[in-house]
Amino acid sequence: MVEKRTSWLMLGLEQAMASLEEQARPLPSVEDLIFFVQNCRREKKQDIALRLHAYLHENGFETHPALGNRLISLLIEVGSVCHAQQVFDSLDLKDERSWNILITGHVKHGRLQVGLSLYEKMEKIASLNPSGYSYAALLKACAQLKDVERGCAIHAEIVRKGLLAGDAFIGSTLVDMYIKHGSLAKAQEVFNIMPTRSVVVWTTLIAGFVEQGRGEEALRYVEQMRREGITPDAVTFVCSLKACGCIGATDKVHILHAELVKQGLEGELLLGSTLVDVYAKCGLLEDAQGVFNKLEHTDMVAWTTLISGYVDAGFEEEALSCFERMQTQGFSPCQVTVLSGLRACIGIGSLLKGQEIHADIVRKGMEKDLFVGSALVDMYGKCFSLTDAQSVLNKLPARNVVSWTALISGYTEHGYGEQALYCFDKMEDEGISPCMITFVSVLKACGSIGAIEKGLEVHAEIGRKGLLETEVFIGSILVDMYAKCGLLFKAAEVFDHLPVRNAVSWTALIGGYVEHGGSEEALTRFEEMQRQHFVPAPATYVCSLKACTSEGFAIAGEEIHAEITSKGLEGELLIGNALIDLYVKCGLLLEAQDVFERLEARDVVTWTSLISGYAQRGKGEEAFRTLNKMIAEGVLPNLATFSSLLNACNHTGLVERSQMYLEALTNGYGFSPTLEHYSAMVDLLCRAGQVDKAAAMINRMPFCPGTVAWHSLLGACQKGHDFQRGRHAFENVIQLDERDFPAYTLMSNIHGNAASEQAIGVG
Template sequence: MTMRQPIPATRRLSLLLGPNVVAEKLWLEFFSDPSQWWDHSIEKVSSRYPDFKHKKTQKALWILDKRNPPWVDAKLAAMAPGTVQLSIFSWNAILAKYVKAGQYEKTMELFHQLQQKGIVLNRSSFVPVLKACANLFALEEGKKIHSQVVESGCESDVYVGSTLVHMYAKCGSIEDARNVFDRMPTRDVVTWNAMIRGYAKCGQGWEALKLFRQMQDEAMQPDSVTFMGLLNACASVAALDEGKYVHKQIIEGGLEGDVFLGSSLVDMYAKCGSIKDAWSVFNKMHTRDVVAWSALILGYLKCGQGQKALEIYQQMQHEAVQPDTITFIGVINACASVMALEEGRRVHEQIKQCGSECNIFVASSLVDMYAKCGSIEDAWKLFNSMATHDVVSWNAMILGFVKCGKAQKALDLFREMQREGVQPVAVTFIGVLNACSDLRALEEGRRIHTQVVQSGCESDSFVSNSLVDMYSKCGSIEDAQRVFEMMPTHDVVSWNAMILGYVRCGKGRRALELYQQMQSEGVDPDHVTFVRVVNACASIMALNEGRRIHEQIVQNGFESDVIVGNSLVDMYAKCGNMETAQSVFQRMPTHNVFAWNAMILGYFKCGQGKIALEVYQQMQQEGVQPDSVTFVGVLNACASVMALEEGRRIHERIIQSGCESDAFVRKSLKDMYAKCGSIHNVHKLSNRMPK
């Protein structure tokens, strides 16, 4: 292969200018003496007049003309400032270059300088500066420029109008965008796209879809940008059927192979909860960018399939697709959802290698993941290493401390957060109210309630439910009732909190009345409701009400729920109906220690201590580990039937399990030995008991 020889400078000049020898000579004169070449005696500078022209040929030339050869641009750039007065054409070109380079502040500065110089602006001046306002979210500045656009008579220009619509929509003023849109005499596809995407961005997806139908009625042909806006609109309002219609339009338009539309389709189906369709589109894509992978990962996460999201991430790595911050946030949240601590640590290492750990959203997600996975030390270490903290990272640490039983630390962190000037949100209040519940810190809870009211978060149903729960757990059922009554609507969680509050304060009858009121208001009970009303029946020995609620439990399909089953066994046992308790117990798919305890204590209470011991033996045969409540029950059973040897064997088991230090167990041991006549063991235990 022959190497190409470099073209001489004079030959390159000839190629650029053509065979005209005269023209070539004139250009060469410019290099020898520019002052002899141009004439800048032009009085009026506008887009119709050049920056300068050749004295001999009167050839027009603009400083920033795309037709200029590169070497001409270089020579002009080297001229001393102020040598040439620029035309509006060149000023507009500079404005456009600033915007294209992302130098939005510089664009605005130059625009203001042009105004101060009194240069008459045109449509090509307004377009770049409006784009700069959009990217700076400078709504007020954009409105001032809009007034100048109107004065100049450029508002009717379709290009200027489209840019105004885009600016208003991006700045969040969708009403102003629509006003401009409606006044435009003609609209191109760019205008429609700006309006559709504006509605989608502002969360008004249905308006975007309505506008698309109007666009079709006016016979305007959509393009790929239109469809991307529509898919975002469908995703924002979970409009699956409309999304499928848009998908059909994309196929009919022959645009299904567009990688950006493919990614948007995956995102739309995932956000609409149709993960099967998302996966189908993803599999058909010839090329998949990081947006498509991230959308699929987040889709599986949203559908509660965290493990599948991690598998998709592993496949993405296998195909050597570089993750971005959105990917990392999705994968970290997936690790948190399935408590995959080790996988989360590996992802953290990858984040460090990519240099994304300094991203505040990624770092906050990592703090949340470590906290949810129970590694509060790692969460705290990372939290302290962060340069700045947003409300998400504060919330992650507060909720993490509450979850791991460090409620006081959560409250201390809440105070520190406020000292640093970070405003709490609804999630923050839920965390600290739960901390108050755990600590039974009523006065602290009341102070936080005041802050909730001041912040306007009291209308949030989750915060109100947390307030009801906090007051009821702290024993202030009157405050709980007041909060409950001020709530505009009550969901099942708020009813459950109130019912539990009355059960805890020994007002089982009131709890059952509340349950009846809940049903009359058309709120369907869940398994938590049934557990609490069954406990209410147990607390007041309301066997008949318990039977009626049992029937409702069967009708709603909750009898197989282990916790509901435990509550039923306990209720029937406490009401003295051991036959039904035994029947429910036998129908349960699995038995945990709570169910066994209910049976043992029930038989003991009914004076059938021997059967209680038989149940205990059966429990051991099934490999269920007893707890302190079990030991109290079987020791009382031993005492009731004078089973000293069985009591001694149980005592040995208590020592092995480490429960001997429990005050109730020790008291039951003393009672058992005393009733069985073993005074020596009673004295022995008394001597070992702490003062």
């Protein structure tokens, strides 16, 4: 027998199997076949295993318990669980080993419900007991299925049989099951009664707390584990670092990092990548880069972690630099890396780099991926390439609420409200339900173009979905939409019925009143807001100060200014600009100058407001000096600045200087003069008695002159008794507005002057 078995083994697996299949008689012994099955298990060849199963089945060996159990194990190991089940079903005698092998096999290969059903059948046979491995497999199945009820029942059975005290593996699996279900209290309960706890079970519990965002408790268990003499392994270190990241414990990260360096583990890929991730999440990008540079080997996970860290911290340029270095080192970006790269492009508004990444996406065949496609739509939308955004969306094989919302938001943000609403209708036609972000973008679009009917429809849809009760922000956007459309009564109605209000909703309503001339109502609401103990946001103060610029509210503005100062907000740029604008319009230039001097940072709006104030009060030299200081500080003038400068020239009759500024506007700063600039120049020339030049400028305007310019010329013609030119100016005014009564008065005076001159001439 030994000689026969040795010669059979010498043939090799394939030849031995072929020999078995060809040999009709005599049949090999059970012992020989068991030996052959064991050889098959070592090599794990599925085709040989299936041929052996067929041979044993045809020749009646399949039902033998010793051979059958080994065959079940072989078939499970090569992944043929269904054939293993067939062998089990045909066994004459199914012992504990048969049941346990098959239960663990089903679970191992993802047939979780089948494994649990088999366990329930086994439990009904009093003489059979599941093994520790079976219980562990069953608990894993419950964890994956999130079937905590059945898991608890198995737990109770384990306790009843006294297995928990003597089997650390079962205890560890129980802890893991409860953690995966989110039942940390039950996991702790099992953990606390375990007689022995390995580093694996400690780490399992610690990882559970980290996954639930309970970093402090996780770190306490790490310390307790060390006190009990258990040395952390690599996975424990990973969990500890993530726990530090959860709570921003940078000091503990540095301590763990030092320990890893001491143990020579800093360059290990898993630990190094985790360190990079945690440092990045804590905003310590230099440390993250330093760890990354010391990694012995890098992979896509490490690169992606570093790139995402830079993007999350707002260092988009560095992120894109890493993105390029990664590719030069031969790494091809995965989906997550590409998404981070596109976010970086959005952060710095780099359309060119976004197009390069898009081209790479197309080369790699990733453009059809819904996540990547949606990110591309978002990138193009935010980088003001809406045609490309629409094109990418059109090419997606499937679209979802994310991709549609990215396009709708892009159109809305760049002032294309009608296209945004068109896309919204198309999205709903495709049966895609809007999310809150979609509604926000659509309501903003309605507000921007005054689409009140669509706004009412969207409001009704929001109401049906119950979003006003659950999403505070959507109520604020609704108030803002109605206010921008001029329906202040509707804005107030929505606001008054909001279940929850905040500074944003109050500001939307106050801003709406200010925008439509309801300054008194705005200030009333501002006072009501404070009576109800809401803290105004900077934007609320800005709106309230704008309300005070109306005649008669300067005192209220000073009171708000005092409140702003008491809260230390006077130095904020937007608030400072609003205060300067208030004092300028109220003629309080000393107060405006005082606020100006206190600002830590100033922009073109700040400087222009002060220049405008000097111009309005006829203080041309102060206006011009302020301009020079502004340019010296590196702030360039804009169109509004030049309007104020021309106004200053007008008040002081400085024709040559005004012409110099008009030329600088075009040739020095590359602006095209607006109607306001030309009208100011015409008025100045008329006041200076240079009517011919004024008329010539009106004729040279690249667009239709407005009533302001014609009025200036008409007034000059009255003073100069220029009947013909005055009549021409009058006719143009009447074409623009036939109810312009001041023009009729001026023309009547010109007629009177002409008649008087004619009478004197006759006399």
